[in-house]
Amino acid sequence: MNANRVLTGRYFMMGNVACAEGAIAAGCEFTAGYPITPATEVANRLAERLPQVGGAFFQMEDEISAIAAVIGASWAGRKAMTVTSGPGISLMLENIGFAIGVETPCVIVNVQRGAPTTGMPTVGVQGDMVQAKRGSHGDYEIIALCPSSPQEMFDHTVIAFNYAERYRTPVFVLSDAFVGHMREEVIIPGPEKIKTEYRKIPEPGTDPQKIRGFLDEDVAPMPIFGKGFKAHVTSSCHDEYGKRNLIDISALDNFIRKLSNKILKHKEEIILVERDYEGAEIVLVSYGGVARAAAMAAAQARKEGISVGTLRLITVWPFPEEEIAKMAKKAKQVIVLENNLGQLYPYIKAEAAHFSEVSFLPPRLVGEIQDPEDILSKIREVAK
Amino acid sequence: MNELVHPYHRFIRPSVTQTTFCPGCGDGTVAQCILRAIDGLGMDIDDFVFVSGIGCAAWIPSPFFNADVLHTTHGRPIAFAFGIKMGLPEKKVMVVSGDGDLVAIGGNHLIQNARRNVEMTVICLNNGIYGMTGGQAAPTTPMGIQTTTTPYGTFENTFNISRLVIAAGASFVACWTAAHPRQLTNSIKKAIQKKGFAFIEVFSQCPIQFGRKTGVGSAVKMLEDYKKRSISPKEAAKLSEEELKDKIVVGELVDMEKPEMLEEVKKMKKKARGGVE
Numbered sequence A: 001m002n003a004n005r006v007l008t009g010r011y012f013m014m015g016n017v018a019c020a021e022g023a024i025a026a027g028c029e030f031t032a033g034y035p036i037t038p039a040t041e042v043a044n045r046l047a048e049r050l051p052q053v054g055g056a057f058f059q060m061e062d063e064i065s066a067i068a069a070v071i072g073a074s075w076a077g078r079k080a081m082t083v084t085s086g087p088g089i090s091l092m093l094e095n096i097g098f099a100i101g102v103e104t105p106c107v108i109v110n111v112q113r114g115a116p117t118t119g120m121p122t123v124g125v126q127g128d129m130v131q132a133k134r135g136s137h138g139d140y141e142i143i144a145l146c147p148s149s150p151q152e153m154f155d156h157t158v159i160a161f162n163y164a165e166r167y168r169t170p171v172f173v174l175s176d177a178f179v180g181h182m183r184e185e186v187i188i189p190g191p192e193k194i195k196t197e198y199r200k201i202p203e204p205g206t207d208p209q210k211i212r213g214f215l216d217e218d219v220a221p222m223p224i225f226g227k228g229f230k231a232h233v234t235s236s237c238h239d240e241y242g243k244r245n246l247i248d249i250s251a252l253d254n255f256i257r258k259l260s261n262k263i264l265k266h267k268e269e270i271i272l273v274e275r276d277y278e279g280a281e282i283v284l285v286s287y288g289g290v291a292r293a294a295a296m297a298a299a300q301a302r303k304e305g306i307s308v309g310t311l312r313l314i315t316v317w318p319f320p321e322e323e324i325a326k327m328a329k330k331a332k333q334v335i336v337l338e339n340n341l342g343q344l345y346p347y348i349k350a351e352a353a354h355f356s357e358v359s360f361l362p363p364r365l366v367g368e369i370q371d372p373e374d375i376l377s378k379i380r381e382v383a384k
Numbered sequence B: 001m002n003e004l005v006h007p008y009h010r011f012i013r014p015s016v017t018q019t020t021f022c023p024g025c026g027d028g029t030v031a032q033c034i035l036r037a038i039d040g041l042g043m044d045i046d047d048f049v050f051v052s053g054i055g056c057a058a059w060i061p062s063p064f065f066n067a068d069v070l071h072t073t074h075g076r077p078i079a080f081a082f083g084i085k086m087g088l089p090e091k092k093v094m095v096v097s098g099d100g101d102l103v104a105i106g107g108n109h110l111i112q113n114a115r116r117n118v119e120m121t122v123i124c125l126n127n128g129i130y131g132m133t134g135g136q137a138a139p140t141t142p143m144g145i146q147t148t149t150t151p152y153g154t155f156e157n158t159f160n161i162s163r164l165v166i167a168a169g170a171s172f173v174a175c176w177t178a179a180h181p182r183q184l185t186n187s188i189k190k191a192i193q194k195k196g197f198a199f200i201e202v203f204s205q206c207p208i209q210f211g212r213k214t215g216v217g218s219a220v221k222m223l224e225d226y227k228k229r230s231i232s233p234k235e236a237a238k239l240s241e242e243e244l245k246d247k248i249v250v251g252e253l254v255d256m257e258k259p260e261m262l263e264e265v266k267k268m269k270k271k272a273r274g275g276v277e
Helices: A015-025 A039-052 A063-075 A086-101 A131-133 A150-167 A179-180 A249-264 A290-305 A321-332 A345-352 A370-383 B027-040 B077-087 B099-105 B107-116 B161-168 B179-192 B206-215 B219-229 B232-237 B261-272
Strands: A011-013 A030-033 A054-057 A082-083 A108-112 A143-145 A170-176 A181-186 A232-234 A273-276 A282-287 A310-312 A316-318 A333-337 A357-359 B048-052 B070-071 B092-098 B120-126 B172-177 B197-203 B251-256
Touching: A011 A015, A015 A039, A015 A108, A015 A150, A015 A170, A015 A179, A015 A181, A015 A345, A030 A039, A030 A063, A030 B077, A039 A054, A039 A082, A039 A179, A039 A321, A039 B261, A054 B077, A063 A082, A063 A086, A063 A108, A063 B077, A063 B107, A063 B219, A082 A086, A086 A108, A086 A170, A086 A232, A086 A249, A086 A282, A108 A150, A108 A179, A131 A170, A131 A316, A150 A179, A150 A181, A170 A179, A179 B120, A179 B219, A273 A290, A273 A321, A282 A290, A282 A321, A282 B161, A290 A310, A290 A370, A310 A321, A310 A333, A310 B092, A321 A345, A333 A345, A333 A370, A345 A357, A357 A370, B027 B092, B027 B120, B027 B179, B070 B077, B070 B206, B077 B092, B077 B099, B077 B120, B077 B261, B092 B099, B099 B107, B099 B120, B107 B120, B107 B161, B107 B197, B120 B179, B161 B172, B161 B251, B172 B219, B179 B197, B179 B251, B206 B219, B219 B261
Parallel strands: A030 A054, A030 A082, A082 A108, A108 A170, A143 A170, A232 B070, A282 A310, A282 A333, A333 A357, B048 B070, B048 B092, B092 B120, B120 B197, B172 B197
Antiparallel strands: A011 A181, A143 A316, A273 A310, B172 B251
């Protein structure tokens, strides 16, 4: 039996399973990981399904080697992904920085769980939001998407692969145990309806010495291995040709800025949000699973005659400052909702507070998504 | 008159104009043994993807070898090489790095991939010290040696790297020193052709950091010391553990056939497709 890469159809599917199917539909061939709750179902599904379509999942000795193998496979020309949870990300961070430094397309799924350290593995907390941006050392930019449903676990994983390939960078899918374990309707479209991208590579036969394979703000062609490009790939400070330079500070500045600008220059194409705040005086800003509670509370408040809207961040990194400012200019009150103690709140406040009052509503208990009733109480309070 | 060009110059990246190795370092000898082995097999350097980690030895392929090279994070080259090999099974993948990189910080990747018996060549240059960072103790530094982090002498037992890799299940293991370039070249040839995890430990002298610290002295003295301490596995079999302590057992220590991981992955994929290729 030759299975299909795209399982077109209508399903009642778990978010983590939908994520694996999204990866396969996007053309992923190589996956590596290490067992960890609450991300295991992604790995299990990949291990079952990928070999049927010619790929494979490899269980590595730890998360450090999982991300290393993914980066290696990506340089071998394969679309590659790893999946884990917070403790695994903590171990991967050095090599995530490596992937950024040598501009490696890959997807990293983080099904977030509760608390620092071992915490509570089965409870969803949006606890690693800033880690994704700032966890590895040095200045860098990253792309991160926040799905809020099993359908989006599929959709966002496809988008993550396309962004990774287009911008030659690691892309995070920042899910959590709630969204990962949620079961809902998932519609997988026909393969012709799923847009998939593949990285630019140099023209085969190009003189290797003339290949500018790095540090282009418009994304350099990737001199993948095995094609005679003689790629010199080092995460040490290097120039556009990949040549190491550990002497000139101007080379270091160029290295850091070009990598960051590559993402920042294309912010407009990368940033995805859902706006539903036209004319609203109070705007709820949230992302991921919490956005579902926010939408429910906003609908209820509107029934009560309170002018409430929502802004949902889908892309959280690069941070959508302009979207926040645009929203805050028209709002009187901004309420930030996250399932944590306020990780993106300072970033949102820094933009929104120029124009409106900004407050934060954590869940009653961290690890619980905000009860729409609690959000309503907060709305009534600020509406006074 | 034609300019005289070294026969292996064609394997060196054109942008490289000078060596980064200290005077007397053994890594240049090992670099040449690798190139001689590739040339001796009639292979092209583009048949390879080289992977290295952090440390002096990791600079052998990066930047010197004019091929696809991935210079990775400290300790992880074998894990990166695993992904490269799975993505490009038709290419030869060779890891070149030091003892601190492969055995200290990256020890688990070495053990696990020897166990998996993934086809790749791993050349571990053992200089018994951290050279690049200025002479700190390694898990291979002999007991009692003064280093910059053990000013009162090292107080830890040491790793026998070859034994470790044999125990982990590699299908080819050899050990030589920089004083055995011909034997080393021959073993590298065999390692490249091996369908399995092929590991070569090379004692490579570091006169600047190790020679000075231990008082063994110059490169020449260190090479003489290697020769004096080198014995064959046959001779080693007659000695007690205590007598073996300062010896280097050189030779091809393991060369066997066992299931190789890429072949097993192929079988697994066939099974997943219901037996259809």
